[in-house]
Amino acid sequence: MGHIISVSNQKGGVGKTTSAINIAASLAVAGYRTLLVDMDPQGNATSGVGVDARARTHTVYDVLVRGCDFDAVVCPTELERLSVAPSHVDLVGAEVELVTVSGREQRLKQALGQIRSRYDYIFLDCPPSLGLITLNALTAADAVLVPVQCEYFALEGLGQLARTIELVRRQLNPTLDIAGVLLTMTDRRNNLSRQVTDEVRRHFGAKVFETTIPRNITLAEAPSHGRPVLLYNVTSIGAQAYLELAQELVARTTAP
Amino acid sequence: MGHIISVSNQKGGVGKTTSAINIAASLAVAGYRTLLVDMDPQGNATSGVGVDARARTHTVYDVLVRGCDFDAVVCPTELERLSVAPSHVDLVGAEVELVTVSGREQRLKQALGQIRSRYDYIFLDCPPSLGLITLNALTAADAVLVPVQCEYFALEGLGQLARTIELVRRQLNPTLDIAGVLLTMTDRRNNLSRQVTDEVRRHFGAKVFETTIPRNITLAEAPSHGRPVLLYNVTSIGAQAYLELAQELVARTTAP
Numbered sequence: 404m405g406h407i408i409s410v411s412n413q414k415g416g417v418g419k420t421t422s423a424i425n426i427a428a429s430l431a432v433a434g435y436r437t438l439l440v441d442m443d444p445q446g447n448a449t450s451g452v453g454v455d456a457r458a459r460t461h462t463v464y465d466v467l468v469r470g471c472d473f474d475a476v477v478c479p480t481e482l483e484r485l486s487v488a489p490s491h492v493d494l495v496g497a498e499v500e501l502v503t504v505s506g507r508e509q510r511l512k513q514a515l516g517q518i519r520s521r522y523d524y525i526f527l528d529c530p531p532s533l534g535l536i537t538l539n540a541l542t543a544a545d546a547v548l549v550p551v552q553c554e555y556f557a558l559e560g561l562g563q564l565a566r567t568i569e570l571v572r573r574q575l576n577p578t579l580d581i582a583g584v585l586l587t588m589t590d591r592r593n594n595l596s597r598q599v600t601d602e603v604r605r606h607f608g609a610k611v612f613e614t615t616i617p618r619n620i621t622l623a624e625a626p627s628h629g630r631p632v633l634l635y636n637v638t639s640i641g642a643q644a645y646l647e648l649a650q651e652l653v654a655r656t657t658a659p
Numbered sequence: 660m661g662h663i664i665s666v667s668n669q670k671g672g673v674g675k676t677t678s679a680i681n682i683a684a685s686l687a688v689a690g691y692r693t694l695l696v697d698m699d700p701q702g703n704a705t706s707g708v709g710v711d712a713r714a715r716t717h718t719v720y721d722v723l724v725r726g727c728d729f730d731a732v733v734c735p736t737e738l739e740r741l742s743v744a745p746s747h748v749d750l751v752g753a754e755v756e757l758v759t760v761s762g763r764e765q766r767l768k769q770a771l772g773q774i775r776s777r778y779d780y781i782f783l784d785c786p787p788s789l790g791l792i793t794l795n796a797l798t799a800a801d802a803v804l805v806p807v808q809c810e811y812f813a814l815e816g817l818g819q820l821a822r823t824i825e826l827v828r829r830q831l832n833p834t835l836d837i838a839g840v841l842l843t844m845t846d847r848r849n850n851l852s853r854q855v856t857d858e859v860r861r862h863f864g865a866k867v868f869e870t871t872i873p874r875n876i877t878l879a880e881a882p883s884h885g886r887p888v889l890l891y892n893v894t895s896i897g898a899q900a901y902l903e904l905a906q907e908l909v910a911r912t913t914a915p
């Protein structure tokens with residue numbers, strides 16, 4: 404039964420999309436059937452795996468707002484076991500369009516219910532906000548993976564995110580777990596990065612993944628070629644870190 | 660009459676808050692009366708100038724949703740001519756709370772109307788989205804300052820932002836101008852940064868500021884001390900870049 408993992412953090416630019424794409428790709432090459440759902444109207448996860456959202460007739464917008472099936476939305480990528488559900492800029496308006504719809508937080512959960520048995524892992528790449536789109540993801544997910552950039556502003560937002568997860572657990576999704584906290588753009592050479600790393604490990608303890616993702620320019624270059632980093636340069640530090648992380652995630656999600 | 664400048668880009672982590680804080684601080688030390696309005700529920704601009712939002716009874720939330728005056732919200736900072744209007748986490752709900760209110764995009768414009776004559780410059784730090792909060796800022800502003808991180812995903816979102824600015828100009832704020840496009844986290848040593856810089860200058864031409872902001876760790880460290888970078892380390896590359904940018908902005912906004 405597919406594990407549904409929401410990749411969320413309302414702080415912008417912390418590595419949500421980079422993590423969603425590259426963990427999903429790493430699992431796909433390891434043999435797991437994986438779906439990447441792009442919930443962000445910016446569509447970075449869609450273009451980051453080489454899919455042109457403008458060429459698609461149905462997107463995640465149609466699933467959330469029009470109630471259409473994922474079957475009409477999901478499309479292949481260069482990796483055999485990685486599929487993607489593309490986003491659309493119209494998602495910007497979804498929050499207001501759904502305001503009068505009862506059960507508006509459950510739309511994604513219902514739609515995923517029909518397809519989750521076809522995948523081992525489903526990743527939901529969230530936009531940088533705590534609005535209805537992210538609430539849909541947190542309601543549909545079994546667990547949340549939280550990327551945290553090793554900088555001060557990223558640290559500030561963690562309290563707000565933790566409260567939101569607690570709220571969702573109480574009102575919408577009682578079994579929501581934390582898959583893990585992922586330290587991104589780490590830099591052993593600078594003090595700030597070390598301070599933030601220590602602070603995050605102090606707060607979240609064993610929830611923090613052993614694997615951290617160092618700042619590595621290859622990770623920023625790969626999306627301009629429309630490919631996950633392991634297809635762009637598999638020997639890079641960035642690609643190796645995400646392959647390692649994927650193994651750690653599998654160990655955590657299949658633990659006895 | 661105060662120039663109202665919205666610092667906007669729906670892409671996360673591109674340097675909106677860092678730019679809003681440090682341009683505002685640079686103008687304040689140059690003798691301009693400056694107000695920084697924190698429109699982001701994350702409250703990074705508030706804490707970045709050393710103000711504790713939890714200690715405040717009135718915030719930007721009360722202005723937008725309850726219609727209270729800015730007088731009750733604005734507070735001083737360490738810099739004599741820099742004031743800040745703190746944000747609040749409740750801003751997350753403002754979009755839904757205002758959905759039935761007519762003229763909901765004009766709330767900020769009306770509130771700023773009463774105080775703008777007291778300042779030479781007013782900066783609006785926006786959250787990473789194109790929802791109602793950013794629409795309020797674009798409706799209230801004379802011009803938009805667009806930080807663009809020199810990376811691929813940041814480039815992708817520019818089209819969407821340009822369309823939104825055009826939409827606001829047609830329906831809500833006919834005189835909205837572009838104050839400038841600011842290249843942030845530039846790195847002369849890497850190809851990607853140079854490619855993105857060339858691409859942005861090709862698209863936006865003279866709108867792109869001459870001054871660019873290099874990646875500089877001091878800019879990321881200053882917020883953890885609750886101070887604009889010029890109070891944390893005025894000789895740093897980051898502080899010098901923003902002082903230079905502030906001068907360029909003044910030249911653009913007071914041009915004959």
Ligand SMILES: Nc1ncnc2c1ncn2[C@@H]1O[C@H](COP(=O)(O)OP(=O)(O)OP(=O)(O)O)[C@@H](O)[C@H]1O
Binds near residue numbers: 531620622
């Ligand atoms: N470990 C890394 N090393 C270097 N660059 C990185 C790394 N992770 C991400 N990046 C780059 O940093 C920028 C921000 O990352 P990304 O877009 O994945 O974050 P995000 O949290 O999804 O942003 P948003 O909040 O806008 O959705 C991108 O340009 C990306 O290519």
Ligand SMILES: Nc1ncnc2c1ncn2[C@@H]1O[C@H](COP(=O)(O)OP(=O)(O)OP(=O)(O)O)[C@@H](O)[C@H]1O
Binds near residue numbers: 879
């Ligand atoms: N020129 C720079 N050099 C190094 N670090 C920078 C620079 N500009 C910003 N930063 C750091 O990068 C991170 C993102 O910047 P910032 O928070 O200002 O972006 P933002 O666009 O306001 O993000 P959000 O979309 O979450 O509001 C912060 O940790 C900040 O300290």
Ligand SMILES: [Mg+2]
Binds near residue numbers: 421
């Ligand atoms: Mg993203």
Ligand SMILES: [Mg+2]
Binds near residue numbers: 676699785
């Ligand atoms: Mg910000």
